[in-house]
Amino acid sequence: MKFSAGIPSGPLEEKWDRHRFELPLVNPANKRKHQVIVVGTGLAGASASSSLAELGYQVKTFCIQDSPRRAHSIAAQGGINAAKNYPGDGDSIKRLFYDTVKGGDFRSREANIYRLAQISNHIIDHCVAQGVPFAREYGGLLANRSFGGAQVSRTFYARGQTGQQLLLGAYSALMRQVDRGRVSLYPRHEMMDLVVCEGQAVGIVTRNLLTGEVEGHLAQAVILATGGYGNIFYLSTNAMHSNASAAWRCHKRGAFFANPCFTQIHPTCIPRSGNYQSKLTLLSESLRNDGRVWVPKNAGDKRAPESIPEGERDYYLERIYPSFGNLVPRDLASRQAKFQVDAGLGVGPTGEAVYLDFKDAIKRLGKGSLSEKYGNLFQMYEKITGENPYEKPMRIYPAVHYTMGGLWVDYNLESAVKGLFVLGEANFSDHGANRLGASALMQGLADGYFIVPYTVAKHLVGGAAIAESKKERALKETCKEVEDRLKKVIQVGGSKTVDFFHRELGGLLWNQVGMLRSEKGLIGAIDQIQGIRENFWNEVYVPGEAGNKNAELEKALRMADFLELAELMAKDALARKESCGSHFREEYQTPDQEAIRDDENFCHVSVWESKDSQGKDWILHKEPLEFKEVSLSVRSYK
Amino acid sequence: MVLKLKIWRQEQGQKDGRFESYVLEELSSDMSFLEMLDQLNENLVKKKKVPVAFDHDCREGICGSCSLVINGNPHGPHTGSAVCQLHLRSFKDREEVWVEPFRAKAFPVIQDLIVDRSSLDRIIQSGGYISVNTGSAPEAHSIPVEKGKAEEAFSNAACIGCGACVAVCKNASASLFVSAKLSHLNLLPQGQAEKKSRALRMVGQMEKEGFGACTNTGACSRACPKEISLRSIARMNREYLKAYLSSD
Structure with missing residues (x-):
């Protein structure tokens, strides 16, 4: 399958401006006719929901928590970067761009990062206007501090609760739109699958976590902002319910998964x-x-x-x-x-x-x-x-x-499935092989407030028309498949708890697909992951029924997806025969234990296409990365 | 160590429930209270029994999901923390521990220890925001904020929306929650334009949701995991009265 990152032409500094000009506009009177689904209410999801609703689209927003304010962005502590250069210590958009490219060990796109650095300043303006109580100096102006990987102070913060304050800002904007009737909110709803019809995303299937009801929702575009997959390791700093299932289900429906082995420890x-x-x-x-x-x-x-x-x-x-x-x-x-x-x-x-x-x-x-x-x-x-x-x-x-890997998206944040957009940690886009501190909040909000509200128009205007009856049929079929999957896991009727398998998988990944990786370890890990997966489907026990609240059932389905994703992470780590950023292969290191990157053979994004509904087989595509502004060099912090 | 648990069990859709007894042995005092509940649930699942339903997520005291009353105290015995930050070292060996959900008319029990707190979202929806559309903000440094005010606004904005203030209040009042959001926004220069309507709408919504009135006992502030001050309620009352008297 052919795919393209769709990077606009022209000088780096002008790409985003030019691109925005070239994107189609939707007539204000027509916007309310477009229904957009947003899954997840962290920084990316809440900001996208509110911004789209402000523009006039009809938005349906889903989250698994009892309130959108509880999404895991809430737990981010340190801060958010921006190139304001308020301390006058030599910062600039270009320097934030440069630090991020270098920090990611040259495994991300120059154009995306430049756009991120440009947008960073608008995020601070917007959040201050919303009333986010950033730290201030005695003169009443904003304070900054420094963070890892940078020699300037460009991090804005709200004590150690920056994520909480930014999320409450985005949540308040979201609730304002709920009040205006532009956003319909579905808390305690989990996305179970993506509905694809004629190659386009046309809706999602959800499960009401209180009643167990499986429900279908159609829309003109689906925006996924469901976070990362760090919980696959069992022990992580993620919240207990953070999971990969929404993203993984989209992968199985045709969205590509990029750089799954890039995990931040x-x-x-x-x-x-x-x-x-x-x-x-x-x-x-x-x-x-x-x-x-x-x-x-x-x-x-x-x-x-x-x-x-x-x-x-x-x-x-x-x-x-x-x-x-x-x-x-x-x-x-x-x-x-x-x-x-x-x-x-x-x-x-x-x-x-x-x-x-x-x-x-x-x-x-x-x-x-x-x-x-x-x-x-x-x-x-x-x-x-x-x-x-x-x-x-x-x-x-x-x-x-944190997981730098995620669903592959182009410059518009659109996945390989047309009409499916992926934001924040759920996509792979901006951090390469290593994310710098205080950049996750920046990316989540850039994607949600300032990028997707514009780029989604391209699909809404340009997407092929599909007959309603066909969409309805696809929706019905997908609902049926979800119900079958629910039944299947309950029917196993074994004797081991979901956590038993999760601990086993987590320990294995931590040891073999964690901070140090080797060919031998990874080959063994793939074999063992397949074994755990087989045991899971023979021995797991899920109490109760699918037709009401059932926390063990929720965990079991997320676990089943982790067991497939784990194999892809190990395969990706095995295929990348170099050390870069978070990915450190024992075979590729200097005598003083520094990484040896191989730009000749691995200066690309690893883009995996699922070929098998059982999650066993993939095709590896490569998106080449070009460095025109920052020359490829050995990252040195010495 | 050993703990004797008395846990509130209530089936979905039922109006009433009851306490059930469980004894857990060989617990580590370094374990968190929720990890102890995890262990209880894993034991129950192994015996093919229905596990105890409880809300939890971040387990670091910031998401506000957990909503347990332990031995009569929302979030347990300590001040300034949520129940996920409670460890078994705070209990005595063989202690009897009573665990029940946050209780209030506006927080109906859904199942076991899970309650419906969507009333708090509806209060925010009624005015807990500054109306600014994406893209329309002025340059951040054009709005200086006095450091003391910024700090006070932050201390109020730190509310995690858990509802412990409601659960502990004899009147089940949400005054601390509402006044924290009102204080956060009304203290800041950015929040001035909507100051009056925010006070009127948020207080009005609080009453509509069935929360009780405030009698200034201060129990809410003591139970608050973020230690939000009772002064905020005084500020809310002032703001409300001013807005009420000067509205058309």
């Missing part, structure tokens, strides 16, 4: 404490602005951190990367932590942790100033671990946090 999380653990908690990377990461110089040093003298501590990030120090990008910070732990230098009861120490920052800035910046993070740490980080260094360890 975040360096500053609270280490796990026992087998009962249900999730991991992230601590914003902004902590690395003032905290210093270290391990003891001698393996097996079991002394309390405060009794280890300065001379016997290894501040390894400052040693290895003198120019960026503790503020290297996430992939490097995580991998180095793993190397320390693997070398026996890890600390804490499990030995799977490194220290993040605020002793010097407390001396320099005082406790009060530190508490103003990070108070809620310190409190969160103390609640979970029972230790006070003002007195003892924090123990941190990397955890799965």
Whole structure:
């Protein structure tokens, strides 16, 4: 199948402007005749819903939570980047663009990132106008802080709750449109499948999570903003209900999946404490602005951190990367932590942790100033671990946090299925092989507020007309398939819980498709994933019925999809015979454990097309990446 | 450690429920309260029994999904945290622990520990926003905000919409929730244009949803996981009165 990213021609700086001019407009009187479905109410989904409704489209918005305000964007802590250059430290649209291309290790599209950097400033303007209470200086103007992978301060923040404040802004805009009757809201509804008719997305099938009812919804376009798939690892910083199913169902209906092996492992999380653990908690990377990461110089040093003298501590990030120090990008910070732990230098009861120490920052800035910046993070740490980080260094360890991979989209954010648009973490577009801190919020809001409301018009105006009767028939068939799938998983009637399989899969992925990957490990993992999948379909037990509220059934269906996606992640990691960003293959490294990228053979997006409804077979396409503005170079933070 | 649980069970569509007893053994004190419920549910599923339904999602105290009353306290014994941030180290070995849903006329129970809190969404819908369309905003630095005001607005905006304030209130009043949103927006220069209509509409919607009146006991502020101040309610009353007296 042929596909194209559809990057507009012309100079980089003018592409988006020109493209917007060339996009068709929909007559204001006709907009209300167009029905658009939005799935998900995080930053991307809520902002898209409200913006489309403001323009006059009729919007149906779905979310699995009891309220749209609870989507997982709410938990983002650190901040949102923008190229405002308010601190006057040399930032510009071009520099934000450059840092993001480099941070992603040259595995993303220049044109998309340039557009993102251009839009970043409008996002800040809009959010301030909505009343998002960003941190401010005494003069009343906005404050900024620095984040990993950048040498300028361009991150806007609202204490450690930036995601919450941005989402509440988008949620309020969404609820304003609900009040005006332009958005119909469907909380506690899960998307079960995409309805495709004559190659176009024409609707979705949902399950009402309270009544179990399977319902069909037709529309002229479907916008997917359902987040990432990090929960596949069982333990991650994602919310408990975050899942890949909506995206995976679209993949099975023809949407391509891009770079599934690019998974971000975040360096500053609270280490796990026992087998009962249900999730991991992230601590914003902004902590690395003032905290210093270290391990003891001698393996097996079991002394309390405060009794280890300065001379016997290894501040390894400052040693290895003198120019960026503790503020290297996430992939490097995580991998180095793993190397320390693997070398026996890890600390804490499990030995799977490194220290993040605020002793010097407390001396320099005082406790009060530190508490103003990070108070809620310190409190969160103390609640979970029972230790006070003002007195003892924090123990941190990397955890799965974000997925750069996702459904393939073109420059319009449209997938390989016409009329299906994918936004935010659910798409693959802007972060390449590694996302920089404070860029996820920027991308989610850029996609939702400023890109899709315009690009969707191309499909609404230009999409081929399909007879209503055909759409109805496709809808009915898809509903039937969903009902069959529900029955099938209940009928297994085995004896093991869904979580049993999830823990098994998660452990396997963490070890073989996590921070370090190897050919041997990946081949073995693919085999084992297939085994777990077979066992799941023979041995899982789902209590109750499909016809009412059933949390175990919800989990079981999400798990079935994870078991297919897991295989594709391993296959993608196996096919990419290089190390880049978050993807580190043991075979491709320098003697001092830095990544060896292979631009000659792998400067492309891996685009997977599903060939088999059982999720066993794929065709790999390649979208070549061209770097005209930023020359391909070895990423160095030393 | 061992815990003796008394958990509210109520079938879907039923008007009433009852407490059921469960004993859990060999628990770790580092486990979170919700992880303990996960374990209970996994045990129940293994015995082919119906697991306990409860709302939860982020498990880090920010999404506002969890809605449990533990031994009479919404979100459990600690101040300033949600129930997902509660760990078993806060309980004594062999302690009896009573778990029930948030209860209020405006929060009907759906099943077991799950309640319907869509009334809170409808209150936001009635005016909890600043009307600005995408693309029409002025440059961000053209609106300076006094630092103290920005901080106060933030402290109110921190509300996670869980409804613990309602659950703890003897009148089931939503005054703390409504006043937090009203304070957040009305304190900021951006929120001034709709100040009056926002106060009138949001307070009106709160009454329509069947929440009770406020008698200033302060229980809400003590139960609030984000420790929103009772001053916000005073501000709401002031804003409402001013708007009411000066409206046409």
